[in-house]
Amino acid sequence: xxxxxxxxxxxxxVGDRVTITCRASQGINSYLAWYQQIPxxxxxxxxYGATTLQSGVPSRFSGSGSGTDFSLTISSLQPEDxxxxxxxxxxxxxxxxxxGTKVEIK
Amino acid sequence: xxxxxxxxxxxxxxxxxxxxxxxxxxGSIRDTSYYWAxxxxxxxxxxxxxxxxxxxxxxxxxxxxxxxVTISVDASKNQLSLRLTSVTAADTAVYxxxxxxxxxxxxxxxxxxxxxxxxxxxxxx
Numbered sequence: 761x762x763x764x765x766x767x768x769x770x771x772x773x774v775g776d777r778v779t780i781t782c783r784a785s786q787g788i789n790s791y792l793a794w795y796q797q798i799p800x801x802x803x804x805x806x807x808y809g810a811t812t813l814q815s816g817v818p819s820r821f822s823g824s825g826s827g828t829d830f831s832l833t834i835s836s837l838q839p840e841d842x843x844x845x846x847x848x849x850x851x852x853x854x855x856x857x858x859x860g861t862k863v864e865i866k
Numbered sequence: 867x868x869x870x871x872x873x874x875x876x877x878x879x880x881x882x883x884x885x886x887x888x889x890x891x892x893g894s895i896r897d898t899s900y901y902w903a904x905x906x907x908x909x910x911x912x913x914x915x916x917x918x919x920x921x922x923x924x925x926x927x928x929x930x931x932x933x934x935v936t937i938s939v940d941a942s943k944n945q946l947s948l949r950l951t952s953v954t955a956a957d958t959a960v961y962x963x964x965x966x967x968x969x970x971x972x973x974x975x976x977x978x979x980x981x982x983x984x985x986x987x988x989x990x991x
Contacts (some may be wrong), residue, residue, distance in 0.1 A: 775922060788878075791976065792922075792980070793915075793976065793977035795977075797913075801983075802962055802981035802983055802984055803962075803981055804979075804981075805912065805975075805977040805978060805979040807974050807977075808975055808976040808977035812974065812976075814977065814979065846912065846913055848913075848915075848978070850966075850976060850977075853926045854915060854926075854928045854929060855903075855915040855918070856915065856928075857912060857913040857914065857915065858912075859912050859928070860912045860913075861920070
């Protein structure tokens, strides 16, 4: 199952609302997770089951979607949110990741 | 709090075997509520799932490495291991281990969490 993220990169300002999309090549129900990766660090789980916020993750992050179309929204971008974001599907093997979306400071 | 720590050789020659281990701290690799995975990231590129292993011994691998990869668990050392044979420069990457809850109840966390910090393995002569 291929996961296509868009955009591949974006520039935004602190306080902006940012939305990243992830499209699956076939239906994956809600078996989708989102991760945040800061350079030099391991990915961090933000959202699983397409919409469930992982414990400890700020509520400005939210996920939506099911089937083939998903999105991650950051309601008010904070300085610590500048990172690369990846979606991943758990619907079937082989497990796959999207290509990533780099969120940069405008 | 569960922590994972990878260790590896740093440098491997082409055609040789890459071996990386992941030590589990603060929890048991025997816990059958979870399975374990290896994920890699070539420098400057995205994430690629390599394979997963359940404590029962069941394994699943990415087709691109299936013929070259072995994943195993050493419960006595609380370690997860990855072996990749016949490596090429394309196998140069940061190798991460991660844990995944086996989804039985609605409350299960259906994502890789936590991850180790990763270990860079470079394939070069």
